[in-house]
Ligand SMILES: *[C@@H]1O[C@H](CO)[C@@H](O)[C@H](O)[C@H]1NC(C)=O
Ligand SMILES: *[C@@H]1O[C@H](CO)[C@@H](O)[C@H](O)[C@H]1NC(C)=O
């Protein structure tokens with residue numbers, strides 16, 4: 148720790164100049180100094196920082212740190228530093244000089260024990276005192292796995308805080324948790340040691356040149372964009388990151404994360420906020436930027452079951468088995484591809500689809516955000532080539548091209564039919580050497596194309612922003628949790644979803660193409676059943692008809708199974724209507740029946756909805772507008788799409804007197820009375836049930852006091868899962884039904900199916916055993932995934 152003051156005159160080479168007044172010393176500590184990220188980007192970023200700031204009046208020292216003793220780590224660190232380079236515009240002799248200085252200012256430190264941290268602190272203080280410098284700040288860059296954060300944080304806070312007056316900045320790398328709960332926990336730990344303004348969470352996409360440019364671009368072209376950046380004019384927004392590489396070599400990480408946690412929750416969501424948020428008045432004000440971002444994140448509409456399509460490249464399973472030493476009984480639902488549909492509930496974006504798409508082992512590597520405008524003009528006069536520029540019949544789009552892809556450089560593209568952009572010319576220029584390609588359906592000559600004058604790496608920009616204390620390009624705790632709130636919900640929805648298997652690379656062809664349909668997404672092509680060894684052409688159901696627990700069982704792959712159940716329900720409905728003019732159907736909540744609802748409204752146009760009464764098997768004690776509400780889900784997935792008289796719809800009265808499921812409100816009695824009044828002998832024509840992993844059915848859980856036996860028709864119950872309070876039909880009431888169908892779907896249900904096939908017939912332990920229709924029929928509908936896995 149010496150030689151630091153030399154920097155002032157060495158800098159300019161032959162001419163010695165006096166230092167500007169020293170503005171204080173900055174110590175940079177890079178933990179994980181010999182890791183991959185450090186070697187690839189961080190040292191280069193720190194060197195670039197030094198190169199830019201060496202004249203700023205601050206003096207610097209750099210400490211590369213890791214757990215390893217110096218003898219072992221120093222050679223590795225030296226290796227990493229050898230390849231540092233300067234941008235093209237720096238003359239070679241200056242570059243060599245500054246690099247030499249940088250190396251002299253850089254030391255390796257073992258940071259393992261709290262004594263090591265104390266020693267670092269002492270060394271910094273001592274050498275500053277010797278050189279008569281005061282301390283400006285300390286920057287700790289944690290390029291280490293998150294499990295190491297807590298220890299390091301404690302050591303920094305406990306023995307390495309700079310003295311009052313100097314700043315502390317602690318930089319964290321993702322992953323920041325893998326769902327809301329873990330992110331909140333990790334954030335909580337950090338907050339016990341650091342103040343919010345001291346924490347810098349890096350999302351390196353925020354340092355990409357094109358991404359950085361989105362807000363300034365929107366501000367700069369406000370005059371053109373204000374009238375069209377909204378639901379009236381924007382058709383859809385696509386935010387895409389496609390990769391050609393697969394997960395080989397890192398499957399143990401990937402198994403836990405999958406594509407949504409790995410890149411969509413963070414990178415793509417950050418881009419989404421920049422495209423969609425309100426542009427704050429002062430872009431240099433980080434607080435304003437972060438607040439506007441948070442507002443946008445808070446207005447994302449809660450995702451639904453159908454908000455995503457997921458896939459998994461074919462080799463993934465074999466790679467996982469090999470790398471994680473799993474045997475052939477191991478299966479995984481981890482998605483390596485996802486397309487997600489997001490709606491934003493504000494007046495600007497209401498109804499505009501935002502598509503977030505990413506995947507591994509795809510046909511090309513590219514990433515971009517693309518805003519497609521509506522085509523709402525009809526041009527009567529035929530178009531000539533010259534006219535196309537201002538012609539309102541040309542497609543209109545703006546593309547923030549982040550990198551790779553056909554263009555192979557970062558760029559902002561605006562179709563000429565929109566307006567001519569002007570970017571800050573010190574940093575961006577009109578691209579001259581554009582390949583003569585077609586780009587998103589238009590010849591590239593139809594666009595104004597701007598590219599950075601000089602390409603630079605994201606980390607260089609971010610490290611500079613950390614040094615300058617510009618928090619706007621980092622992820623705050625509030626924003627992180629707001630993002631996880633949305634994504635955790637989606638991930639939960641996808642829990643039992645089986646990804647579509649795709650061959651990978653060019654061979655995938657159209658298998659992953661998807662469309663937006665009724666507020667959700669679905670793959671265009673039919674499930675590749677042949678992948679699973681089924682003949683797609685036989686239209687007859689290969690349904691296995693057998694006996695399960697003494698009752699008939701229908702089993703098949705999920706899709707044909709649902710088709711059969713839907714058909715069976717329609718048959719029951721027609722029969723009931725023919726005999727008595729009315730059909731009473733009780734439906735369960737949860738995710739399994741959603742596919743059935745879709746099947747019913749999309750294919751059963753002859754269903755006698757007019758004569759059907761819909762009842763709820765169970766309901767969660769939440770308002771109907773809550774996304775957890777079973778009725779809410781029924782409303783979205785079925786009722787909106789069919790013509791059923793309002794008076795035939797019977798939601799459970801969970802919300803009365805402005806409170807939820809209070810016994811005094813007698814909601815259960817009210818529902819029971821309604822049933823007795825309308826149903827002969829309180830007997831439903833058909834009750835649809837599901838089966839929980841703990842053996843529960845309806846909302847009657849193991850150990851329930853009420854609802855398994857007894858006289859009550861409708862009961863309040865408690866679930867071990869949130870939301871914990873429920874209302875449910877009792878099993879004795881269900882047993883009065885003419886027909887009871889139990890629908891069980893997905894690999895996730897395999898264990899419970901196996902278990903109850905062997906378990907003792909005890910309804911208190913496994914409520915599903917309490918389903919024994921008195922004179923009606925019980926039929927199981929179990930898909931192959933649940934049966935055989
Ligand atoms: C770090 O601390 C350990 C235990 O106190 C000590 O053995 C080691 O020498 C220290 N390393 C350095 C570089 O001071
Ligand atoms: C952080 O450090 C301060 C001062 O050294 C100390 O008082 C405080 O207890 C530390 N915080 C935690 C959570 O350890």
Ligand SMILES: *[C@@H]1O[C@H](CO)[C@@H](O)[C@H](O)[C@H]1NC(C)=O
Pocket residue numbers: 429430431432433
């Ligand atoms: C914008 O914000 C920056 C940083 O907070 C501040 O220094 C600057 O004065 C603000 N500019 C205006 C016009 O308010």
Ligand SMILES: *[C@@H]1O[C@H](CO)[C@@H](O)[C@H](O)[C@H]1NC(C)=O
Pocket residue numbers: 827828830
């Ligand atoms: C209703 O119950 C009574 C008495 O148990 C029985 O006689 C009658 O057939 C039942 N009606 C129907 C429609 O099931």
